[in-house]
Amino acid sequence: MNIQGQDVWVIASIGVVTADLPQGNDLAGVLRQNANKGCRSCTISKDSFTDFTQDIALTSRYHHLTDSEFALISAETVISQKKQLSRKYGLKLQPNILDELKRERYLQTPQDIYHVTAGKIGRLLKLTCELFSQEGENDFIKTWKDFEKPKTWSRIPNPISHRESFMMSDYLRLAIIMPFILNRFLKITSLKNNEAKNIQQRTGASRINLVKNIIITCWVHIAKTMSMVFKSKFTINSYEELQQSLKEEMNILPKVFSEFVNLPNLHVSVHLLMHAKTYGTLINTQCGIKEMVHRVFKAMVPGQIARILN
Numbered sequence: 462m463n464i465q466g467q468d469v470w471v472i473a474s475i476g477v478v479t480a481d482l483p484q485g486n487d488l489a490g491v492l493r494q495n496a497n498k499g500c501r502s503c504t505i506s507k508d509s510f511t512d513f514t515q516d517i518a519l520t521s522r523y524h525h526l527t528d529s530e531f532a533l534i535s536a537e538t539v540i541s542q543k544k545q546l547s548r549k550y551g552l553k554l555q556p557n558i559l560d561e562l563k564r565e566r567y568l569q570t571p572q573d574i575y576h577v578t579a580g581k582i583g584r585l586l587k588l589t590c591e592l593f594s595q596e597g598e599n600d601f602i603k604t605w606k607d608f609e610k611p612k613t614w615s616r617i618p619n620p621i622s623h624r625e626s627f628m629m630s631d632y633l634r635l636a637i638i639m640p641f642i643l644n645r646f647l648k649i650t651s652l653k654n655n656e657a658k659n660i661q662q663r664t665g666a667s668r669i670n671l672v673k674n675i676i677i678t679c680w681v682h683i684a685k686t687m688s689m690v691f692k693s694k695f696t697i698n699s700y701e702e703l704q705q706s707l708k709e710e711m712n713i714l715p716k717v718f719s720e721f722v723n724l725p726n727l728h729v730s731v732h733l734l735m736h737a738k739t740y741g742t743l744i745n746t747q748c749g750i751k752e753m754v755h756r757v758f759k760a761m762v763p764g765q766i767a768r769i770l771n
């Protein structure tokens with residue numbers, strides 16, 4: 462190609478693939494997250510998804526090893542054997558079409574923090590709301606309505622009655638204010654007695670009154686981790702801080718709520734430090750960036766959606 466009078470080579474290559482959990486797995490050639498080895502970054506079994514003590518270097522997936530595993534799957538002629546190998550490696554029966562290109566399928570298909578963070582907050586919100594007694598629900602709605610939210614925020618729907626209409630950004634904003642809201646009103650009578658007892662038992666808290674603090678602590682951890690994963694700059698120290706807050710979050714959430722045990726969304730935390738170091742930050746590869754780039758291209762090429770006319 463001639464650019465400003467000079468002949469230059471133009472090479473189109475794949476930079477990074479951003480996708481939600483299931484689609485990201487598809488694009489990396491890995492089975493979906495409900496398979497036994499359904500993580501696209503490592504081969505840990507789904508029963509150990511929220512174990513932060515794993516040796517990541519040992520369990521990680523590596524492009525060249527996957528190539529040879531795909532070769533073994535494809536060399537197998539009996540379909541039942543093929544499927545058995547596919548399950549053994551947690552890989553699809555066939556490599557992905559993107560493998561025709563030169564790429565590193567795992568490093569270039571990082572996990573998306575936007576989806577995983579909103580997913581975690583959504584789950585914690587649902588679980589928290591389910592803990593509320595009638596009194597707790599009333600007090601929560603009152604405190605929620607009275608809370609001074611920033612004027613620039615668009616209206617967030619009522620978290621108890623209209624959670625289904627939440628957008629991802631609503632979850633992220635809610636997580637910022639939730640620790641303060643809970644701190645204002647939460648009492649032990651705000652919680653259903655059996656649910657509070659259950660949490661007391663799970664966490665080994667000495668008094669039932671401590672359960673409300675434990676719930677607030679969960680929200681503090683999720684908010685703190687959110688602020689770390691969306692950081693626009695990192696230093697060697699703050700990478701460590703990121704890892705620390707991910708670890709603490711993964712320690713507390715499954716301890717308090719059984720619904721977080723081995724949750725694929727939470728497991729992703731194990732890999733975020735690697736992605737952050739590969740691309741500088743985690744926001745560089747978040748889906749939102751892709752949406753913005755897509756909007757730019759769409760504006761440049763109007764009517765790009767193909768239509769077949771007879």
Ligand SMILES: [Zn+2]
Pocket residue numbers: 500501502503504505728731732
């Ligand atoms: Zn993994």
